[in-house]
Amino acid sequence: MMFKFANPNKFVKISELLFPYFNILFLISFIYGLYLSFFNSPPDYLQGETVRIMYIHVPCAWFSLMLYSSIAICSFFSLVFRHTLADIAIRAIAPLGASFTIATLITGSIWGKPTWGTWWVWDARLTSELVLLFLYVGIISLSNAFEQKSKGDKYAAILSLVGIVNLPIIKWSVDWWNTLHQPASISKFSSPSIDTIMLVPLFVMTLSFLFLSLNIIIIRIKSEIIQRKIDILNSSKIN
Amino acid sequence: MKINMIPLIKREIKLSISNLGLVISYSSFFLLSLLIFTFGVGPDIKQLNTVYIPIIWIIMLFAIILISDNFLLSDFQDGSLKELQYLGYSEESIILSKTIVMYLILIIPHFFLIPVFSIFYDISFNNLVQLSLDIVVGMPSLILISLIASLLTIQIKRNKVLQFIIIMPFYVPIIIFTTSNNESILYSSFDLNKILILIGFFLITLPITLLIGKLILNEINK
Numbered sequence: 123m124m125f126k127f128a129n130p131n132k133f134v135k136i137s138e139l140l141f142p143y144f145n146i147l148f149l150i151s152f153i154y155g156l157y158l159s160f161f162n163s164p165p166d167y168l169q170g171e172t173v174r175i176m177y178i179h180v181p182c183a184w185f186s187l188m189l190y191s192s193i194a195i196c197s198f199f200s201l202v203f204r205h206t207l208a209d210i211a212i213r214a215i216a217p218l219g220a221s222f223t224i225a226t227l228i229t230g231s232i233w234g235k236p237t238w239g240t241w242w243v244w245d246a247r248l249t250s251e252l253v254l255l256f257l258y259v260g261i262i263s264l265s266n267a268f269e270q271k272s273k274g275d276k277y278a279a280i281l282s283l284v285g286i287v288n289l290p291i292i293k294w295s296v297d298w299w300n301t302l303h304q305p306a307s308i309s310k311f312s313s314p315s316i317d318t319i320m321l322v323p324l325f326v327m328t329l330s331f332l333f334l335s336l337n338i339i340i341i342r343i344k345s346e347i348i349q350r351k352i353d354i355l356n357s358s359k360i361n
Numbered sequence: 362m363k364i365n366m367i368p369l370i371k372r373e374i375k376l377s378i379s380n381l382g383l384v385i386s387y388s389s390f391f392l393l394s395l396l397i398f399t400f401g402v403g404p405d406i407k408q409l410n411t412v413y414i415p416i417i418w419i420i421m422l423f424a425i426i427l428i429s430d431n432f433l434l435s436d437f438q439d440g441s442l443k444e445l446q447y448l449g450y451s452e453e454s455i456i457l458s459k460t461i462v463m464y465l466i467l468i469i470p471h472f473f474l475i476p477v478f479s480i481f482y483d484i485s486f487n488n489l490v491q492l493s494l495d496i497v498v499g500m501p502s503l504i505l506i507s508l509i510a511s512l513l514t515i516q517i518k519r520n521k522v523l524q525f526i527i528i529m530p531f532y533v534p535i536i537i538f539t540t541s542n543n544e545s546i547l548y549s550s551f552d553l554n555k556i557l558i559l560i561g562f563f564l565i566t567l568p569i570t571l572l573i574g575k576l577i578l579n580e581i582n583k
Contacts, residue, residue, distance in 0.1 A: 201576065253530045260527035267517045276580050277513050280573055281527055284509065287565075288530065 128207045137340040148333035158323035172236045179229040181331040189219035194286045197279035209275035214342035220258035247303035250292040257285040366454045373462035388470045394420040413482040415540045429507035456574035498559040505570040512577040
């Protein structure tokens, strides 16, 4: 079932069907999320208005980790089942994941200055997020370092599988070490947890980021598939 | 599939002995880096004494990354890697034998370098013992990780910078734990926990490197 849909041509057909819906859903959720973030959520009693950076910072951080996990899953499929679409997906997702990581670091810095009084601290969460950025950079560089794309794909898949050891470190760094960065407070079961009035805009913004990511990934995968077809045509012309 | 590693280890040792310049290069790099760090930090011996652990680990890390290519690249270029596989040696045993010999070759200069280092940086005897043990236990993990980088970039020309980019993030946990014993420096106490953590890192990096090494060697020979 999964492999049936993982065929590049089938993927293009399905993605063309879904793309407009994702676009509309992104626009709706993004505009609604911005409205909720700016006009329907209160300022924090300590941090004041600066808390609104959270509605961008937290989804970016989540997606930086989630996209790396999806790269690792694609790497597994690429190495075990040798699926071309998985290779293409790694190439498509890595720059997006790196962008989200950069956005997380920048928004975190902007949030950190008024809250902690500094742009940067060598805190476990911040450092591990920076390490994640270097992992993304490594994957992007390695996949583009080979003349043969297939070799770059395989090596990037191997590297991303090794890099997955960093994900639990980032996720639980705030629990394992006594850090300046606050522990996770989104879960309603944990204490202290975020109030619903702030939780709703956060989830709407996360949803909008999800649709944005899906849109960008679809565009990038489609362009990569076209590029590979052009490469095959060019090489057959030369031969 | 041959799993007898003795001939492989013998071969690697012979090759390394014939190329002793490697050990000299490693030692020279080590001493010159010490000099550079001393210029960077300043000549105050008290200050140097508080930062010697990160200095030595960073130098070792860079030296190992730079030197690890010599254990693989020539074998790849003259086809020996392929030949060993065709002879029936498993990829794991090829990687493991290279790791063992690289460790044996690189640990020897430390018996001379670390005492010299301890004089330069005024390190007490207890701290010197701790540092030596840390190096003996921690070095295999550094070597294993550097071998992953070398294998990943072996087919790329001008790969040095890329090698550093892709492998540096994996050194972060090891560097964190090897350099985090300020209390034991102050009180010159022995830190067994650190040794155990380094053994733990070795036990994690060993199977990962063997698995990744196997995957990459198979990819290379396609």
